[in-house]
Amino acid sequence: MLELTVISPVLLWTAIAIYAASFVAYAFDLARRSQATADAKTVREGELVGVGARGGAPTVTATGAAADPAPQRFVMARIGTSLTILAWVFHLAAVVTRSIAAGRVPWANLYEFAMIGTLLIVLVYLVVLTRIDLRYLGTFITGLVVVLLGLAATNFYVAVTPLMDPLKSIWLIIHVFVASLATAFFALAFALSVIQLMQARRERLVREEAAKTGPGFLRTLPGSDRLESLAYRFTIIGFILWTFTLIAGSIWAQDAWGRYWGFDVKETWTFVIWVVYAGYIHARATRGWRGNPSAWLSIVGFASVMFNFTIVNVFFKGLHAYSGLS
Amino acid sequence: MSSSRSDLNDQKDPVDTDPLRPSDHIDGDDTIVQPKLGFVGWLRWGWRQLTSMRTALILLLVLAIAAIPGSIFPQRMADPNGVTQWERNNPDIFPVLDSLKMFDVYLSPWFSAIYLLLFTSLVGCVIPRIKHHLKALQARPPRTPARLKRLADFRAVERTSTDAAADAAASIDIAQKQLKALGYRVERYDAGRTFSVSAERGYWRETGNLLFHIALVGVLITVGVGGGFAYTGQRVLVEGETFANTLLDYDSMNRGRFVGDGALTPYSMRLDSFDVTYQPFGEPGSGQAGDFSANVTLKENGDTRTGSVKVNHPLEVGGDRIYLLGNGYAPTITVRNADGKVVFKNSVPFLPQDTSMTSLGVVKVTDGMPEQLGLLGFFYPTTGVLDTGAFFSAYGDLTNPTLTLDVYSGDLGINEGTPRSVYVLDTTGMTKLTGRTTDVESIKLTPGKTADLPNGLGTVTFEDESPAGATDLTHSVKRFASLQIHHDASSVWVLVFALLALGGLMLALFVPRRRVWVKATHSGDGVALEYAGLARGEDPTLGAAVDDLVAGHARLLDAAGVTAAREAEDESEPPASEPPASDTPKVD
Numbered sequence A: 001m002l003e004l005t006v007i008s009p010v011l012l013w014t015a016i017a018i019y020a021a022s023f024v025a026y027a028f029d030l031a032r033r034s035q036a037t038a039d040a041k042t043v044r045e046g047e048l049v050g051v052g053a054r055g056g057a058p059t060v061t062a063t064g065a066a067a068d069p070a071p072q073r074f075v076m077a078r079i080g081t082s083l084t085i086l087a088w089v090f091h092l093a094a095v096v097t098r099s100i101a102a103g104r105v106p107w108a109n110l111y112e113f114a115m116i117g118t119l120l121i122v123l124v125y126l127v128v129l130t131r132i133d134l135r136y137l138g139t140f141i142t143g144l145v146v147v148l149l150g151l152a153a154t155n156f157y158v159a160v161t162p163l164m165d166p167l168k169s170i171w172l173i174i175h176v177f178v179a180s181l182a183t184a185f186f187a188l189a190f191a192l193s194v195i196q197l198m199q200a201r202r203e204r205l206v207r208e209e210a211a212k213t214g215p216g217f218l219r220t221l222p223g224s225d226r227l228e229s230l231a232y233r234f235t236i237i238g239f240i241l242w243t244f245t246l247i248a249g250s251i252w253a254q255d256a257w258g259r260y261w262g263f264d265v266k267e268t269w270t271f272v273i274w275v276v277y278a279g280y281i282h283a284r285a286t287r288g289w290r291g292n293p294s295a296w297l298s299i300v301g302f303a304s305v306m307f308n309f310t311i312v313n314v315f316f317k318g319l320h321a322y323s324g325l326s
Numbered sequence B: 001m002s003s004s005r006s007d008l009n010d011q012k013d014p015v016d017t018d019p020l021r022p023s024d025h026i027d028g029d030d031t032i033v034q035p036k037l038g039f040v041g042w043l044r045w046g047w048r049q050l051t052s053m054r055t056a057l058i059l060l061l062v063l064a065i066a067a068i069p070g071s072i073f074p075q076r077m078a079d080p081n082g083v084t085q086w087e088r089n090n091p092d093i094f095p096v097l098d099s100l101k102m103f104d105v106y107l108s109p110w111f112s113a114i115y116l117l118l119f120t121s122l123v124g125c126v127i128p129r130i131k132h133h134l135k136a137l138q139a140r141p142p143r144t145p146a147r148l149k150r151l152a153d154f155r156a157v158e159r160t161s162t163d164a165a166a167d168a169a170a171s172i173d174i175a176q177k178q179l180k181a182l183g184y185r186v187e188r189y190d191a192g193r194t195f196s197v198s199a200e201r202g203y204w205r206e207t208g209n210l211l212f213h214i215a216l217v218g219v220l221i222t223v224g225v226g227g228g229f230a231y232t233g234q235r236v237l238v239e240g241e242t243f244a245n246t247l248l249d250y251d252s253m254n255r256g257r258f259v260g261d262g263a264l265t266p267y268s269m270r271l272d273s274f275d276v277t278y279q280p281f282g283e284p285g286s287g288q289a290g291d292f293s294a295n296v297t298l299k300e301n302g303d304t305r306t307g308s309v310k311v312n313h314p315l316e317v318g319g320d321r322i323y324l325l326g327n328g329y330a331p332t333i334t335v336r337n338a339d340g341k342v343v344f345k346n347s348v349p350f351l352p353q354d355t356s357m358t359s360l361g362v363v364k365v366t367d368g369m370p371e372q373l374g375l376l377g378f379f380y381p382t383t384g385v386l387d388t389g390a391f392f393s394a395y396g397d398l399t400n401p402t403l404t405l406d407v408y409s410g411d412l413g414i415n416e417g418t419p420r421s422v423y424v425l426d427t428t429g430m431t432k433l434t435g436r437t438t439d440v441e442s443i444k445l446t447p448g449k450t451a452d453l454p455n456g457l458g459t460v461t462f463e464d465e466s467p468a469g470a471t472d473l474t475h476s477v478k479r480f481a482s483l484q485i486h487h488d489a490s491s492v493w494v495l496v497f498a499l500l501a502l503g504g505l506m507l508a509l510f511v512p513r514r515r516v517w518v519k520a521t522h523s524g525d526g527v528a529l530e531y532a533g534l535a536r537g538e539d540p541t542l543g544a545a546v547d548d549l550v551a552g553h554a555r556l557l558d559a560a561g562v563t564a565a566r567e568a569e570d571e572s573e574p575p576a577s578e579p580p581a582s583d584t585p586k587v588d
């Protein structure tokens, strides 16, 4: 299957290129939104700007222009989404060919973890798009995916090799897949939390009647409350998947290493991430912690996930030495 | 709409069915209680602080931070050699960090203090909530609020009727049945011309939350208590050797506080053979070893059976699980003294140093020589020679094995009673007789060959273990398996509690808890129906649920012929409807 091992990286680079293009389209979209709201502002000079607390309808609540007749059409966002779908198809093809070439699930070393993890991030994003318009996250999602895939393809690439003994287990399929899926949900929650912080800042500036209220595209986005509740919903799904990852990993460790928990480096970080997100969930239920502080915890949580995925995999010594890099 | 902060306060429930929360919970009552003077008052105040949301949150964050040093510094429990190495590299700061327990983070007093406080807080928080929840489980749904309009999720429908008084009651009967079928607990509150049903569901949310937190305590306790009854031992077995499951026969053994000397199940195990395959030269991953299998014969209670120990597939014997931890070569070495008498003969496990199985081993000849003798050996299964003349192993399998030995004579230091590792030769107090820094070359042997020891001390032989008629050297050296025998009956319980926690978590996060009211008022030729929903905690689908309720109720009313839909020209739009849907939120 030599051909496939050549085709797979080519497909992957193609996907990266298209993701990059969709990143540009999404970036233009945000710029256009800023432009559009700036125009609208000059037209409706002096009109009261009310900040919707519930954020049920972002355009309306953010500008207070309930009578605005023309529905917003985000052409660049549409192009961005179409390109993302196209890129995802290539990405999927790259993963599938890799899997066929290896004759096993395509998530057994760092290069493959990166491929499957980003594939799931985009998948979750696209699936959610059919129900909730999150295209304002497009730049973040495609940007993250381009960076991670680029990093993986240039620095983490390894040829297909047979699995090491400890990886020959049904738990490889379950544990790693669910961990990747959890990561995808955390990634979306992270992006929402970042925008939530920006939006909260804008809302504060609007309340203080400041002259400058930050990036204009924020006006076209939901209010910070709604962003927070969306972030929360993604996080709890991610948290449940992560809890499962933790349990499945322990069962596997029991079989492979003779103990279910040993504070191996990777185990430690998985635990730290779990506790941080438990903290986030608590924070949202604690007076004085809802809003910005809990958003920061979501950001810290995802930073730990990324740290665990890159730095811990590459530089820390432990039993989970499956990056495939030497 | 997804938050219950918009609660109605104009109603007094006979029994408050809301979950009990610490006072600094986002839905808490916010009463700031000043501690009453006096010892008990302060104690109560302190306990309240400990069991508050804020304390739990901060302890969680501190726990996360406290766990991190254990991933930076090697830990004794997981990697004792790493600790020794670290000490060697950083002799100056090692004692400082060690006194801070940086190498035993998870057993340290400060780490223990954090999680014990956290769990104390947890128990203190959960107990009153359990009591409260048990009561709430028996309570009836609260009285229908006088003005449902004020709720966020409110719908109103007008229907025509020829007998409005009877139909109003009948339509609430139908709503009551409908809600009951949807899993709500229902209660009728009829008064005068208005009929209403009050319904509540989602008690599983709080049950799940409590289950989750209690199960965490369960995990902690089973881990703690279970450890006391667990034991883990290591044993290196060379092909052909037999191990008996007694304390004496282990190379090392860690046992819990409550494991007695007689706790081990009697059985014995012989290592018949050890299988391993290597990726051939020229293929991707060349030289990578895999498919390890330690094939054993077990004797237990007079029964004999065979089995194999593989990675990911431990072997179960008499309540123990046997794991494969490592493997390597055990060259058989015979040493004879000057008289030709055998003074040492054994298959000596050599510890692998790299992936090509360059291995290091030690032979200790204690008796039969003028002085004690130590042989420090290197073993290369596939020997290659560097330009410098030094040997290396090019491949893990046995193709052309070589054994090199350096000879030391003197005092092995094993008579003073200090325990010495069999894998380490302490050369202080010994004289080096061969190899670098001496003028005698190191001894080099291939299987079946014998060489003279220096100074006429005798000979040493590297035995060829190949079976009769072998044409190559692939079986010329025995292999060993390093096995771990583990006993821990509590691990199943840890798993049970972990799964309970997972189940509880899913209930707590996904079961919506909500109240719903349906009210009918008759007036002349019609019945005014009002519907309202109220979220108790996070509930993103409440609006849709109320819409479904309205639609379902209309269908049931039509089917039963109770009232009729009014022609839709007037305000069939719910008064407190959603803002017009824009491009952005397709679904809320």
Ligand code: HEM
Residues within 6 Å of the ligand: A278, A281, A282, A285, B021, B022, B025, B050, B051, B052, B053, B056, B060, B118, B119, B121, B122, B123, B125, B126, B208, B209, B210, B212, B213, B216, B505, B508, B509, B537
């Ligand atoms: C080992 C420590 C703890 C962990 C890992 C933990 C984790 C969690 C998680 C994951 C949730 C979300 C699930 C749900 O809403 O039911 C939660 C909720 C909750 N926890 Fe904890 N918890 C811990 C300790 C505590 C303590 C000490 C308290 C009491 C102060 C507490 C009180 C609560 C409350 C009241 C909720 C419900 C929050 C809400 O209304 O959304 N927890 N906890």
